Amino acid sequence: MKTSHIRNFCIIAHVDHGKTTLSDRLLESTQTVQRREMKDQMLDSMDLERERGITIKSHPVSMLYKHEGEDYLLNLIDTPGHVDFSYEVSRSLAACEGALLLIDAAQGVEAQTVANAHLAVEQGLEIIPVINKIDLPGAHPELIEQQIEDILAIPREEAIRASGKSGIGIDDILDAVVNRLPSPRWSDNPDTRVLVFDNVYDTYKGVICYVRVFSGCVKPGDEVVMMSTGQKAIVKEVGRFSPKMLPEKELGAGRTGYIVTSIKDLADIKIGDTITHAATPAGEMLPGYKEVRPMVFSGVYPIDTSDYNKLKASMAKLQINDAALVYQSESSVALGFGFRCGFLGLLHMEIIQERLRREYDLDIISTYPSVIYRVTKTDGEVLDVDNPQFLPDPSEIDTIEEPMIRATIHTPTESIGDMLALISEKRGICDHTETVDDTRVMLMCDLPLNEILIDFNDRLKSITRGYGSMDYELAGYKVSDLVKLDILVNAEPVDAFSSIVHRDKAEFKGRALCERLKDILPRQMFKIAIQAAVYGRIIARESLSAMRKDVTAKCYGGDISRKRKLLDKQKEGKKRMKQIGKVAIPQDAFVKILKTST
Amino acid sequence: MNSPTISKDALGLYVHVPFCSHACDFCAFYQEAPRRGDIDRYLDGVARELDLVGLVEPVETIFWGGGTPGLLPAKDLKRLGETLLAHLPGPPREWSVEMAPSAVKPDKIEALRELGVTRISMGVQSFNDDLLDKLGRQHNRKQIYRAWAAFRESGFENINLDLMFALPGQSEADWLADLHTAMDLGPEHISTYCLTFEEDTALWVKLSQGKVKRDEEQEADFYEMTWDALAAGGYAQYEVSNFARPGRACIHNLNTWRMHRWLGVGPSAASQFRGERYSNVANLDQWLAGIEKGIPVRADVTVLDDELLATDALIFGLRMNVGVDLGELVQRFAAVDFSPLRAWVNSMAEEGLVEYTDDSLRLTTRGRLLADEVGAELMDVLCS
Numbered sequence: 001m002k003t004s005h006i007r008n009f010c011i012i013a014h015v016d017h018g019k020t021t022l023s024d025r026l027l028e029s030t031q032t033v034q035r036r037e038m039k040d041q042m043l044d045s046m047d048l049e050r051e052r053g054i055t056i057k058s059h060p061v062s063m064l065y066k067h068e069g070e071d072y073l074l075n076l077i078d079t080p081g082h083v084d085f086s087y088e089v090s091r092s093l094a095a096c097e098g099a100l101l102l103i104d105a106a107q108g109v110e111a112q113t114v115a116n117a118h119l120a121v122e123q124g125l126e127i128i129p130v131i132n133k134i135d136l137p138g139a140h141p142e143l144i145e146q147q148i149e150d151i152l153a154i155p156r157e158e159a160i161r162a163s164g165k166s167g168i169g170i171d172d173i174l175d176a177v178v179n180r181l182p183s184p185r186w187s188d189n190p191d192t193r194v195l196v197f198d199n200v201y202d203t204y205k206g207v208i209c210y211v212r213v214f215s216g217c218v219k220p221g222d223e224v225v226m227m228s229t230g231q232k233a234i235v236k237e238v239g240r241f242s243p244k245m246l247p248e249k250e251l252g253a254g255r256t257g258y259i260v261t262s263i264k265d266l267a268d269i270k271i272g273d274t275i276t277h278a279a280t281p282a283g284e285m286l287p288g289y290k291e292v293r294p295m296v297f298s299g300v301y302p303i304d305t306s307d308y309n310k311l312k313a314s315m316a317k318l319q320i321n322d323a324a325l326v327y328q329s330e331s332s333v334a335l336g337f338g339f340r341c342g343f344l345g346l347l348h349m350e351i352i353q354e355r356l357r358r359e360y361d362l363d364i365i366s367t368y369p370s371v372i373y374r375v376t377k378t379d380g381e382v383l384d385v386d387n388p389q390f391l392p393d394p395s396e397i398d399t400i401e402e403p404m405i406r407a408t409i410h411t412p413t414e415s416i417g418d419m420l421a422l423i424s425e426k427r428g429i430c431d432h433t434e435t436v437d438d439t440r441v442m443l444m445c446d447l448p449l450n451e452i453l454i455d456f457n458d459r460l461k462s463i464t465r466g467y468g469s470m471d472y473e474l475a476g477y478k479v480s481d482l483v484k485l486d487i488l489v490n491a492e493p494v495d496a497f498s499s500i501v502h503r504d505k506a507e508f509k510g511r512a513l514c515e516r517l518k519d520i521l522p523r524q525m526f527k528i529a530i531q532a533a534v535y536g537r538i539i540a541r542e543s544l545s546a547m548r549k550d551v552t553a554k555c556y557g558g559d560i561s562r563k564r565k566l567l568d569k570q571k572e573g574k575k576r577m578k579q580i581g582k583v584a585i586p587q588d589a590f591v592k593i594l595k596t597s598t
Numbered sequence: 599m600n601s602p603t604i605s606k607d608a609l610g611l612y613v614h615v616p617f618c619s620h621a622c623d624f625c626a627f628y629q630e631a632p633r634r635g636d637i638d639r640y641l642d643g644v645a646r647e648l649d650l651v652g653l654v655e656p657v658e659t660i661f662w663g664g665g666t667p668g669l670l671p672a673k674d675l676k677r678l679g680e681t682l683l684a685h686l687p688g689p690p691r692e693w694s695v696e697m698a699p700s701a702v703k704p705d706k707i708e709a710l711r712e713l714g715v716t717r718i719s720m721g722v723q724s725f726n727d728d729l730l731d732k733l734g735r736q737h738n739r740k741q742i743y744r745a746w747a748a749f750r751e752s753g754f755e756n757i758n759l760d761l762m763f764a765l766p767g768q769s770e771a772d773w774l775a776d777l778h779t780a781m782d783l784g785p786e787h788i789s790t791y792c793l794t795f796e797e798d799t800a801l802w803v804k805l806s807q808g809k810v811k812r813d814e815e816q817e818a819d820f821y822e823m824t825w826d827a828l829a830a831g832g833y834a835q836y837e838v839s840n841f842a843r844p845g846r847a848c849i850h851n852l853n854t855w856r857m858h859r860w861l862g863v864g865p866s867a868a869s870q871f872r873g874e875r876y877s878n879v880a881n882l883d884q885w886l887a888g889i890e891k892g893i894p895v896r897a898d899v900t901v902l903d904d905e906l907l908a909t910d911a912l913i914f915g916l917r918m919n920v921g922v923d924l925g926e927l928v929q930r931f932a933a934v935d936f937s938p939l940r941a942w943v944n945s946m947a948e949e950g951l952v953e954y955t956d957d958s959l960r961l962t963t964r965g966r967l968l969a970d971e972v973g974a975e976l977m978d979v980l981c982s
C-alpha cells in the first residue's frame with residue numbers, strides 16, 4: 001500500500017476518559033473485529049487491565065477503512081493513560097503522525113490531558129480533539145470547546161463530539177483521521193529505520209517487538225541490528241495486528257506492526273531503539289530514545305519465608321514481560337530474604353504486587369516505598385541510597401539530596417486553599433497559578449517525590465471531591481534536611497519499619513507509627529516499650545502493657561489431648577511470628593503497619 | 599498440706615454419662631437426649647467395655663461426669679454403679695458423681711449412698727436466677743438449696759459446688775454475691791470456672807455474631823477477685839479453678855494433672871492407660887458398635903513417651919499451686935533432656951511469672967493468669 005494511504009495515530013487522554021471504549025468502537029466500525037467477537041476493552045488483554053479499566057501496555061491494531069472509494073490502512077496505537085507509564089506514552093506518540101485527544105464531556109480538560117497534548121505537539125503530531133461521552137447527563141460540550149481553545153490553543157471548530165458508548169461521531173472521527181492527519185513522515189530516507197515502541201515476551205516466539213517502520217522495508221530472513229546496543233539478529237516473522245497477530249511477507253515504509261527476531265531476552269531489545277539493516281545501517285537513530293529508570297523502590301518479601309524461591313522465580317518471569325521492573329535480592333532482620341524492587345511509579349508498583357499475588361499466587365509484604373536519595377559523604381564519596389538501612393552514619397554524611405518533581409495540578413477554584421495547604425504540608429512550593437476557566441485553576445509546584453508516594457493523590461481527590469488532577473515530571477535533586485527514623489520494639493530496632501523522613505516531620509511520623517503499632521502488636525507476657533528514634537534520640541514513645549490473662553479454666557475430664565491441641569495451636573501461632581529480641585511480632589502486623597503508615 | 603498423697607501408679611476411672619435433657623449454651627461436651635432405649639444400650643455398653651478392658655489394676659478413684667449423670671433414674675444409677683464395682687478389684691478411695699440441682703431426687707441420693715459414692719459435685723454455676731436463665735440452665739436458686747439440703751441430710755460430707763464467672767451480664771458484685779452464698783453453705787470444695795468460649799457451642803455462635811463480647815481485662819479482674827475471696831473464706835486454691843478445705847482436694851483430678859493413669863469409659867471418654875493416650879469415639883452408636891465387635895473405636899491415639907509425659911506433667915503440674923517438684927520429675931523421666939528448661943525458668947523468673955525454690959517450680963499469681971501462654975512456651979522449649 002502506498003504511504004499516502006496509510007495513517008498512524010494514537011489516542012491520548014486522561015485516565016478514565018473513555019479511550020479504550022472509543023478504540024473498541026473504531027475496531028467495530030471498520031469491521032476489524034466483528035460485533036459478535038467484541039468483548040469490552042478489546043485491546044486490553046491483561047486481566048488486571050480489564051478489571052481496573054486501565055491500559056498498562058500499548059496495543060497497536062491495523063484497520064482497513066474505505067473512504068471515498070479508496071482503501072486506507074489506519075494504524076491505531078492505544079496508549080496507557082497513567083503518568084507512571086508516560087515513557088510508553090511518548091514512545092507510542094513517536095510512532096504516529098497524529099493523535100486523537102480525548103476529553104471527557106463532563107470532566108473537561110485535566111492535568112494529564114494538557115501534559116499529553118504538550119507531549120504530542122512536541123513530537124510534531126497533528127491533534128484532533130474529541131469530546132467524548134457527550135450523551136451522558138452532565139456533559140457540557142460548549143464549555144469543553146471553550147477550554148480546548150483557552151488551554152490547548154486549538155480552534156473550537158476542530159473538536160468532534162462523540163460517544164464511545166453509543167457510537168455517536170465515530171464516522172466523523174474516521175473521516176478526520178484520513179483527511180486531517182498527515183501521511184507517514186520520513187518515509188523517503190534511503191536506509192531502513194524501524195522504531196521499537198513496545199515489546200512483549202511470548203513463550204513460543206520469544207520477544208515480539210511492536211514497531212513502526214519509518215523508511216525501507218523489513219522481511220523474514222533480514223539481518224538487522226539494534227542501533228543503541230549494536231546487537232544483531234535475524235528477522236523471523238513480520239506482520240500486523242488485526243488485532244490478533246497476522247503474519248505478512250514484509251512490512252514497508254509507513255507501516256505499523258510487529259517483528260519477531262532471534263532475540264530471546266527482553267532486556268536485549270530496548271523500547272525506543274531503532275532497528276536497521278545490518279548490511280546497510282542507517283546513519284542516525286530515530287529521535288527520542290532514552291533509558292527508563294525506576295523512580296520508586298520498595299522491598300518485596302514472601303509472608304511465608306519458605307516461599308522465597310517461588311518469589312524469585314516469579315520476579316524473573318514478571319521481568320520477562322516488564323523490562324521496566326528492576327530488582328535485586330536483599331534481606332531484612334524482620335522479614336527475612338526478599339527483593340528490593342524499582343518501579344516506574346506507584347501504580348506500576350501496585351500492579352506488580354497485585355500480579356505477584358494473583359498470577360503467581362504469592363502472599364507478599366511490601367515495605368514502605370522509598371525513593372533514591374543521593375548522599376554525599378564527608379570524604380566526598382557520593383552514594384545512591386534507596387533503602388533506609390544503607391544510610392551511612394550521620395557523622396559521615398555531608399549532605400543528603402532528594403528527588404524533586406515539577407507538578408501541574410488542576411483544581412476547582414473553591415478547593416484552592418485546601419490544595420495549597422496540602423502542598424505546603426507535603427513540603428511543596430507553589431510558584432505559579434493560572435486560571436483555566438471560571439471554575440478551575442492550574443497550580444505549578446515543586447514537590448519532593450517522597451512526599452507524593454503514598455497518599456498525595458488520594459488526598460488531592462478527596463479535597464477536590466474527585467475533580468482535581470495532577471501530572472508531574474522529575475525535576476532533579478535538591479539538598480534537604482533528611483534523617484533516618486527508626487522504630488524500636490523493646491529497645492530492638494525493627495528494620496522493616498525504618499524510613500527516611502524530613503527532620504521536621506520525624507516526630508509527627510514517629511508518634512503516629514508508635515501509636516499505630518501499639519494497637520497492632522499483640523500483648524506479650526511482659527510490658528514492652530515502642531519507641532521512635534532519630535539517630536539514637538528517642539522522639540516518641542508508647543508502652544504496650546503486659547498480657548494479663550491467658551488461662552483456660554476447664555481441663556476436660558482427663559482429655560489432655562484436647563487441651564494439648566489448643567496449646568499446640570498457640571505454640572504454632574507463636575512460631576509464625578517474627579522474633580525481634582524477646583518480642584514476637586505477627587506477620588500481619590508488618591502488613592498492617594506498612595499499609596497504614598502514611 | 600492441702601493435697602492428699604497419691605501413689606505414682608494410681609489409676610482413676612472416669613465414666614462419661616452422655617445424657618442431657620438440654621444443651622447449655624457454653625457446653626462442648628458430648629451429649630445425647632435421654633431416651634429409654636439409649637440409656638439401656640449405654641449401660642450394656644459400659645459393662646461390655648469394662649469386660650473388654652479386663653481391669654486388674656487397683657482403681658483409686660471413680661468420677662462420673664457428663665452429660666448429666668444425675669439425669670439417670672435411680673435404678674440406672676444403681677445398675678451403672680454395680681456394673682463398675684463388679685469389674686473392679688476393690689472399692690475406690692474416692693467416688694465422685696456430678697449432679698445437676700434440677701435432677702436431684704431422694705431415691706437417687708439413696709442409690710448413690712448405697713453404692714458407696716463418697717463425693718458429690720453439684721453444677722450450681724450461679725445462685726442468680728437471671729444469669730442461670732441466660733446460660734440456659736434448667737434449675738433455679740430454690741432447687742439448689744433443696745438439693746444441697748437433701749445431700750447433706752443424707753450424710754454426704756464431701757460436696758463440691760461448681761460456679762461460673764465472667765458470664766454475659768454478670769457484674770463483679772453479682773459474682774461476689776455468688777461466691778459468698780456458696781461459702782455460706784459451707785461445702786468442702788468449690789470449683790470456679792471462667793466462662794470459656796468453645797467452638798461448637800451456642801455461646802461461640804453468639805460471640806461470632808457479636809451478641810456477646812469478651813473482655814480479657816474483666817476476666818482477669820474476676821479471677822483475682824475470686825482467688826482473694828475464697829482464700830479469705832478458708833478455701834485454699836490448689837489449682838487454677840479449684841479450691842478446698844484442708845485435705846478435701848479432688849484426688850481424681852490431682853491424679854490426672856500429675857500425669858498418672860486414668861481409664862475413660864463411655865462415648866467420648868479420654869484415657870491415659872496401658873501406654874497409650876486416646877479418646878473413645880464421641881458417638882453413642884459408633885461407640886457401641888465398636889465395643890460389640892470387640893474393637894473399640896478410638897480417636898487421637900498417641901503412644902506415650904517420656905518426653906510427652908514430662909512436658910504435660912509440667913504444663914498441668916504448674917496449674918497447681920504446689921507446682922512441680924523438678925527433682926522428682928527428673929528422676930521419673932530419666933531419659934528426657936531437661937537442660938533447655940534452665941534458661942527458660944530463669945527468664946520466666948526474671949519476668950516474675952515463676953518462682954523456683956527448694957527444687958520446686960511454681961507459677962506466681964501473675965504467672966497463673968497466663969498459664970496457657972506458659973504451657974505453649976513449655977511445649978516449645980521441651981519439644982523442639
